[in-house]
Amino acid sequence: MSALRSKAMRPWWLLSPALVTITLLVVVPMSLILIYSFYINIDLGVDRPAFSFENWSELFTDSYYHVAIWKTFRLSVIVTVLAALLGYIPAYFIANTTYKHKWLLLLLLILPFWVSFIIRTLSWIHIMGNQGAINGMLLWLGVIDEPLQMMFNEFAVIVGFIHVFLPYMILNVYVSLEGVDRNLVPAARTLGCSPWQAFREVTLPLSLPGLAAGSLLVFVLTAGSYVTPLILGGPNDFLYGNLIYDAILSELNWPMGATLSFTLLVLLGLVVVLYSRIMGMNQLYKAFG
Amino acid sequence: MAQVELVGIRKAFGPVVAVEDANITFEEGSFTTLLGPSGCGKTTLLRMIAGLESPTTGDILVGGRRVNDIPIHKRNLGLVFQNYALFPHKTIGENIAFGLKYRGVPKEDARKKVTEALNIVRLPGVEERFPTQLSGGQQQRIALARAIVIEPDVLLLDEPLSALDANLREEMRVELKAIQNRIGVTSIFVTHDQSEALAMSDRIVVMSAGRVEQIGTPELVYNRPASEFVTTFLGNANILSGTVKALNDGIAELEVPALGSLYAMLEASERQQVKSGAPVKLSIKAEKLALEDQRTAEEHDTVLTAQVRDVDYQGQVARYFLQAGNQALQAINQIDERPHTVGADVSVRIRARDCVILPA
Numbered sequence: 009m010s011a012l013r014s015k016a017m018r019p020w021w022l023l024s025p026a027l028v029t030i031t032l033l034v035v036v037p038m039s040l041i042l043i044y045s046f047y048i049n050i051d052l053g054v055d056r057p058a059f060s061f062e063n064w065s066e067l068f069t070d071s072y073y074h075v076a077i078w079k080t081f082r083l084s085v086i087v088t089v090l091a092a093l094l095g096y097i098p099a100y101f102i103a104n105t106t107y108k109h110k111w112l113l114l115l116l117l118i119l120p121f122w123v124s125f126i127i128r129t130l131s132w133i134h135i136m137g138n139q140g141a142i143n144g145m146l147l148w149l150g151v152i153d154e155p156l157q158m159m160f161n162e163f164a165v166i167v168g169f170i171h172v173f174l175p176y177m178i179l180n181v182y183v184s185l186e187g188v189d190r191n192l193v194p195a196a197r198t199l200g201c202s203p204w205q206a207f208r209e210v211t212l213p214l215s216l217p218g219l220a221a222g223s224l225l226v227f228v229l230t231a232g233s234y235v236t237p238l239i240l241g242g243p244n245d246f247l248y249g250n251l252i253y254d255a256i257l258s259e260l261n262w263p264m265g266a267t268l269s270f271t272l273l274v275l276l277g278l279v280v281v282l283y284s285r286i287m288g289m290n291q292l293y294k295a296f297g
Numbered sequence: 298m299a300q301v302e303l304v305g306i307r308k309a310f311g312p313v314v315a316v317e318d319a320n321i322t323f324e325e326g327s328f329t330t331l332l333g334p335s336g337c338g339k340t341t342l343l344r345m346i347a348g349l350e351s352p353t354t355g356d357i358l359v360g361g362r363r364v365n366d367i368p369i370h371k372r373n374l375g376l377v378f379q380n381y382a383l384f385p386h387k388t389i390g391e392n393i394a395f396g397l398k399y400r401g402v403p404k405e406d407a408r409k410k411v412t413e414a415l416n417i418v419r420l421p422g423v424e425e426r427f428p429t430q431l432s433g434g435q436q437q438r439i440a441l442a443r444a445i446v447i448e449p450d451v452l453l454l455d456e457p458l459s460a461l462d463a464n465l466r467e468e469m470r471v472e473l474k475a476i477q478n479r480i481g482v483t484s485i486f487v488t489h490d491q492s493e494a495l496a497m498s499d500r501i502v503v504m505s506a507g508r509v510e511q512i513g514t515p516e517l518v519y520n521r522p523a524s525e526f527v528t529t530f531l532g533n534a535n536i537l538s539g540t541v542k543a544l545n546d547g548i549a550e551l552e553v554p555a556l557g558s559l560y561a562m563l564e565a566s567e568r569q570q571v572k573s574g575a576p577v578k579l580s581i582k583a584e585k586l587a588l589e590d591q592r593t594a595e596e597h598d599t600v601l602t603a604q605v606r607d608v609d610y611q612g613q614v615a616r617y618f619l620q621a622g623n624q625a626l627q628a629i630n631q632i633d634e635r636p637h638t639v640g641a642d643v644s645v646r647i648r649a650r651d652c653v654i655l656p657a
C-alpha cells in the first residue's frame with residue numbers, strides 16, 4: 009500500500025525543484041506585483057497599502073495607455089512579419105547548403121550575442137546617424153546634399169528590433185527546416201511539382217512550427233521591450249514597456265508601474281494562448297505523432 | 298509504360314566518379330534490379346533516371362525520347378524511397394492523390410483512383426489517417442500506391458524494403474513483385490541485398506565501384522558470373538587460380554597448383570575467350586562442392602580429399618571450411634543427419650559444369 013503510494017508520489021518529487029523555483033521566482037513576485045497594484049501612491053516614492061482600484065480605473069479610462077497598447081501591438085506585428093520574411097531566407101539557406109562547415113554559419117548567428125545588446129543597438133547611431141556611415145557615404149558620393157533623417161524615428165526602432173531579434177527567428181526556422189525529411193521535396197517533384205510548388209506544398213507547411221515559434225518569440229520580446237525605442241526612437245516612438253519604465257524609474261509611482269506590468273503580463277499571456285489556438289499547432293503535432 | 302535506355306552514362310562529383318560508362322537497356326514492362334554494395338553508383342544511376350541528378354555525359358532515353366533536359370516534374374516517373382518519404386502533414390488520401398492533383402485529375406476521379414490504388418496495395422479504407430499512424434510496412438505500401446496511382450512510365454524503387462524488418466521484408470518482396478506483374482509497369486529496383494535481387498528480378502545489373510560488372514537474368518549472373526566481384530557478391534564462391542592445359546570440345550582442362558587437374562565446361566559464348574596455356578581464375582560456388590559423394594558421377598568430375606577445418610552450422614545446411622593441400626575451400630551442403638565434424642577427412646566432388654572460368 010505504501011509502496012504504491014510512494015510510486016504515485018514520485019513524479020511530484022521529481023517535479024518539486026521546478027515547482028518550488030517557479031513558485032518562488034514567478035508566482036510569488038507576480039502576486040506581490042498584483043497586490044501592489046491596489047496600493048495608493050501619495051508622493052514620489054511614497055505608497056500607502058490599500059485596496060483601491062484607482063490605478064486600474066486610470067488604466068482603463070486614460071486613452072494614453074490604450075494608444076500605447078495599440079502602438080506596441082502594431083509595432084510588434086510589423087517587426088514580427090519583417091523578421092519572419094527576412095529570417096526565413098537565411099534559415100533556408102543554412103539548412104540546405106552543401107557547404108561543409110555548417111557550424112560556422114550557425115556560429116555567425118550566435119556571434120552577435122557576445123556583444124551587449126545595448127552596444128549593438130547604439131551602433132546604429134554610427135550607421136544611420138547624421139554623421140553615420142550611410143549618410144557619410146551618400147554625401148561623399150554626392151547623391152544627397154544634406155543627411156537623411158534615419159535616426160530617432162519608428163524606422164530606426166524597427167531596424168534595431170530586427171537586428172536584435174532576427175537570430176531567434178532564424179534559429180527557430182532553421183531547426184524546423186533541418187527536421188524536414190530530405191526526400192520529401194524530391195518525392196513531391198517526381199509527383200509533378202515544380203520547385204516552387206514543392207516548396208509551398210512540403211517545405212513551407214513543415215517549417216510552420218518553427219516559423220510560428222520564432223514569430224511568437226519575436227512578438228513577445230518586441231512587445232515587452234523598452235530599451236530599443238529609448239535609444240533609437242523619437243519622443244513619440246514609445247512602447248508600453250516605456251510607460252512601465254517611466255512609472256517606476258521617473259515618476260517613482262510603483263503602484264501604477266505594478267498595474268501596468270501586470271497588465272502586460274496578462275496581455276502577452278493572452279497572445280500566447282490565442283496564438284497557439286489559431287495556429288492550430290495541436291493539429292500539426294498530431295500529424296507528427 | 299516505356300523502355301528506358303542509358304547510353305554512355307558517366308557521372309562525376311568533382312574528382313569522384315560515381316558512375317562510369319553505363320550502357321543499359323531496361324525492357325518495357327520488365328523488372329530490373331541494380332545490385333551492388335553501397336557506394337557502387339546504383340542509387341546515383343537511379344537518381345539520374347529520376348532527374349534528381351544529371352549525368353556528366355551520356356543520354357537517358359525513356360520511351361525513345363531523350364529526357365536529360367526534362368525537369369523532374371515533367372518526366373512522369375514513380376519513385377519509392379527507402380524511408381517512404383510520405384508527406385507527414387497530409388492524410389494518406391492526400392498523399393496518394395498528390396500526383397493526381399498536379400496532373401489535373403478531377404477530384405471525383407482522383408478519389409476513385411485512390412481507392413483503387415489502396416485496394417492494389419491491400420490497405421483499403423485508410424484515406425483519413427496520417428502516415429505516422431501506420432506501421433513501416435503499411436507506410437511503404439502507401440508510398441508504392443502514391444507512385445503507381447499516377448500510372449508512371451517507369452517505377453523507380455530505391456531500396457524500398459531495407460527499412461523493414463526481416464519477416465516483413467520477405468512478405469513485401471513477394472507482394473511488390475506480384476503488384477508489378479499485375480500492373481506491368483517497367484520497374485527499376487535498387488538494392489544491395491542479393492536475395493531480393495535474385496528473387497524479384499527479370500534481369501540483374503551487378504555494379505561495383507561505378508561500373509557495370511554484368512547484366513543478365515538472375516540465373517545467369519549467379520551461375521555464370523562474369524567477374525570475380527560478381528561471383529563473390531552473389532552467394533559464397535571459391536576462387537581458384539590455374540592454367541589452361543588443354544581445350545577440347547567445350548571442356549577446358551585446368552591445372553590448379555594445390556589441387557591438380559580440374560575440368561571446366563564452357564558455354565558456347567565463352568569458348569572464344571579461353572586460350573590454352575593462359576593463366577585463369579576459376580569460380581566454383583560453395584554449394585556445388587559435394588562432400589562425401591552423394592551425387593552420381595559425371596564425366597570430367599574431379600574428386601579431391603580435404604580436411605574439415607571449421608563448421609558453420611545453419612540448421613538445414615552447414616558451411617564447411619575445408620583444407621585441400623594448401624588450398625582453402627568453402628562448401629555449403631545439406632545436412633543429412635548430422636554435419637561432418639571438425640578434423641574429419643572428406644572427399645569432395647566437383648562437376649565440370651559448376652566450374653566457371655572468369656573472363657580475364
